[in-house]
Amino acid sequence: MPLAVIDPNEPFQDDYRRVIQELIPALESGLGNNLHSIYLYGSVARKCAVPGKSNLDIIIVTRRKPDARFQTLLSTIKWRFRKAFPFITELSFQFSLVQEILAIESVITWGFLLKHCCVCVSGDDLSSRYGEFEPSxxxxxxxxxxxxxxxxxxxxxxxxxxxxxxxxxxxxxxxxxxxxxxxxxxxxxxxxxxxxxxxxxxxxxxxxxxxxxxxxxxxxxxxxxxxxxxxxxxxxxxxxxxxxxxxxxxxxxxx
CATH class of the missing domain: 1.20.120 (Four Helix Bundle (Hemerythrin (Met), subunit A))
Structure with a gap:
């Protein structure tokens, strides 16, 4: 039996909706045409986050490795969002390149993670490239x-x-x-x-x-x-x- 996927149409919790709405354009602006897609994972993606206890976990997929300027912008985003939304314990970012995710050896790693543990919130959803996984x-x-x-x-x-x-x-x-x-x-x-x-x-x-x-x-x-x-x-x-x-x-x- 295939494993369940997170419903992308289920609305995010009220506490986190505004955070996500502000975070996405900030990342899109900072990365420009280098950005491929953005995903949420963890409790926020599953809509069961607890304010004051849960991290906001983000995966950013790019076409090329982000330069040093974006790392500076990322630090600014983290500082600004922690100040504006103190109930978020931490903003956690992971990065990957499109070609790394689509590589055949990444099926159990990135393929499984994007398909069953994430929600795409910007760009081309790479989870659609994979079929459903079964427990193994x-x-x-x-x-x-x-x-x-x-x-x-x-x-x-x-x-x-x-x-x-x-x-x-x-x-x-x-x-x-x-x-x-x-x-x-x-x-x-x-x-x-x-x-x-x-x-x-x-x-x-x-x-x-x-x-x-x-x-x-x-x-x-x-x-x-x-x-x-x-x-x-x-x-x-x-x-x-x-x-x-x-x-x-x-x-x-x-x-």
């Missing part, structure tokens, strides 16, 4: 096989955090990654794709009910509550190690 281990492992690297990085960041606010921010990031990676482990069996980390954890438990305590702990980390650093590290070391080994076993079995 190839997709799952590409997007989450790097969980070992994430664990190593965020374990170190959290261990070195100097204040509660900084630690909570990073524990939320790694909790999201672990919950989504947990579902990706069973995605090829469950035949779905979910971005919401809580849903990912719940669907994962259909196959690994013995991991209920661990998933509940990740939910607590995701909630934004401050948890003593030692306890956070304990979750990453115990459940994280199990998850990495589970990926290795599945890859060995399926390949």
């Amino acid at each position: 281990w190839e997709i799952a492992k590409f997007w989450n096989m790097d969980v070992a690297q994430w664990l190593k990085r965020y374990r170190k960041i959290i261990a070195q955090s100097t204040n509660r606010e900084e630690q909570v921010k990073h524990q939320i990031v790694i909790a999201k990654k672990l919950l989504r990676s947990s579902y990706s482990l069973v995605m090829h069996k469950d035949k779905g794709w979910y971005d919401d980390p809580i849903t990912c954890g719940q669907r994962f438990l259909d196959y690994y009910p013995d991991k209920t305590v661990e998933i509940e702990r990740l939910g607590i980390l995701l909630s934004g509550r401050y948890i003593p650093k030692r306890s956070v590290i304990g979750v990453l070391d115990s459940y994280g190690s199990w998850l990495v080994k589970a990926y290795e076993k599945t890859e060995f079995r399926i390949g």
Whole structure:
């Protein structure tokens, strides 16, 4: 069964509509004829963003690599929009060239991302070049096989955090990654794709009910509550190690 796509005709949330309406012409003006298309992804694209908690994630596709002047403009845009719309936690930009996205080796990467995780808000929608994707281990492992690297990085960041606010921010990031990676482990069996980390954890438990305590702990980390650093590290070391080994076993079995 093909995976669901985001309805491009569903209106954006009121809080974010004005932001998008102002951001698009600013980017179009700055890039001129070098711009091919603009996409939103993440919670804003799915119309489930939470003001004060959600980033605004943007993908910009160009015909040529943007010059240094646009990087300066981008910094100005970020500063201006953060000041005008303080409920946006961060403006996150990714760039790619048209030819990179349309390359055959980009099918599982850019093809899947644009087709099932994005909404085109300006220009020629490249997702139309791809058919619908079905759940597979190839997709799952590409997007989450790097969980070992994430664990190593965020374990170190959290261990070195100097204040509660900084630690909570990073524990939320790694909790999201672990919950989504947990579902990706069973995605090829469950035949779905979910971005919401809580849903990912719940669907994962259909196959690994013995991991209920661990998933509940990740939910607590995701909630934004401050948890003593030692306890956070304990979750990453115990459940994280199990998850990495589970990926290795599945890859060995399926390949």
